[in-house]
Amino acid sequence: MDYKKYKKDILCIGLLIIISSVVIYFFIKSDSKIGNFYIHDVYIYLNNSLNYAGLGGSSKNPGLPPVIPVITSIFFSLGFVSDKIIIYVSSIYYILTAIGMYLILRLKYNELLSFTGAIILIFMPINLVWATKGMIDIPGLAMSIFALYFMALGLYKNPKYYYLAFPIIIIGFFTRFTVILNLPVMLMLILFTGNPINYISQHLGKLIKGFLSGGITLGIILILYKIYHISPFFLSQYKTISATSNPGASSAAATNTVALTTNNIFYYINNIPLYMGTYKWIPFSLKPGRFAFEKMVWLGNHPTFISYIYLLIILMGLIVLIWKLCEKQNKDKILKDKNKYFYGKVLLFIVPLIIYFVSFTHVSLYMSIALISISILFLFRLIRKSDLKYLAIDFMFIYWLAVNLTFYSFNIIKTDRYGITFTPVLAYFVIWGLYLIYGKLKEYLPNNSKGKSEKKFQISSKTLNTLKVLFPIFLIISTLGVTSYCYMTTSPHTFDNLQPNNILTAYNDQKEVTDWIIQTDPDYKNKVIYATNWIEIAFNLKMDVNQTFGLSNNTNFTLTLLQNNATYYITEGENPNIDTNYYNIAKEKNGFIVYKRV
16 A cells, blocks of 8 residues: 555544544543433343343343444453443444545545545534444444445445445444435445446446345344344334324334424424534533524524534535536536437426425335435436536435435434434535535636636635635634533533433432342342333343333332232332332432332
8 A cells, every 4th residue: 555645544534533532532431420321222232232142131122233232242241241331332433433434525525625524524413412322323324334435436446345335234234224224325326327227237247246245244144133033123114114104103212312203394404403513412412493594593402603604515515516507518518418318307307306295204205215216316317417526426425315314204203313314414515515615716716727817806726725725624623612612511411301410320329229139139030120210220130120111100000010029119219109018118329219029
């Protein structure tokens, strides 16, 4: 390798690793104090990790994505059993997300723009919030980015990269099931070529080998599913996807995040400014709202000035893009082969797009994705001969947004962390906007090739080059500065914004009462235990624990415990429905109570 040739890339990637590692260090310090007791889903993955390591744990949700739990179980098997392990494991993917975003941007942009785009992505509040929580959203994001990166490398560099792209998307699917939404994006990228039929015929062998490598990866994982008796939960999810906009459908959303049970299809679009920059979020929460244009504020929160700058750049870039397409040389290129096929392309762009918007949520999800796919494909076919370099990469990101936004807007369950999936597109649009603006300014250089020197406004090449350096640096410094300010000026609170008084000690308090059971009852694993926070308690006790959801508020709750021969009931706060003639408080720590059968 010619290190001198890639020294800027090595420097940028090194800086990204350092910066993202520092972020993780400070966030883990905060998360280690509070723990994950208020993030229910993390303990599902932790219990699965215990099961994979043969150490017990709840067996009630074995079919969730296994990759992060399997990696975590390796450390459990080595004796490092702690809920913090999954935080460390998932945090590594935050670093990989930064590296992957830089690499995918480098397919089109210079080192500074690519570095800026990676910084914008990893410092978006929605990504920072979940960077060290032990959840699978950031790992899924990293896998999506790398799958698309290797797919693009296969298109532009060497088709042998397909051998990596398809296995990565399969592993990504088992990291987070919705990563598979980017498989259509990968396949569509092949159609974003000058002559896709010729391309496929020329590289059919390597494409088939790429599919086979993905198929082999899938086969190996399914064999492991069989060996470890893991439920193929993704099959049942697949069957219900097309009905996810039905208001009557099940809406069991992820606990402790904001979820809606009515299908506001503009939910994620409304919240995009908040995802790109907001003050009151670090280190533990986003509080979404509805954008009020007449007041330019969020109901419940405010975007930072950097969010407005990002949006302004995107808007200016869009204006420049439309302007550029309307220029004579581009119109001539687009209309050069104007014939019956041209009008067919126009119809196949416009008609499916109209049907898509009119029928949204009234037809199946698959139909909506098919409609938007046809529209975007024929938009590409219409303008592909214009003077726009690496247009396939631009359309890859456009289609990435279209597929993911369609799916999540279609889904009745709305929770902000799902917005993580399309944050790379937002970061890309900012960089694309800058790139287009620079291109437009270049037209105002004296003696430029397009003969624009007669314009009243001119800019020197030195000034333009200075802007190309200073503005990305301004964005980087502003992003880092706002993030640091937010981190230092906000107090911790939970995702559901309840903010209990004992938030900083609740994790240790809950663990103390479960440790008391372990220490005082050697036979506790053979006892029946009920708990309010059943999944967390199951992890601490390394056994199945019964949940009390929908039961503990019943006046006959004591009878339920007696009929099921329960020895212990663990809850947060006293329960007036417990008959103290049968169950007494045996242990209490700052509101966490163990009731034991008399």
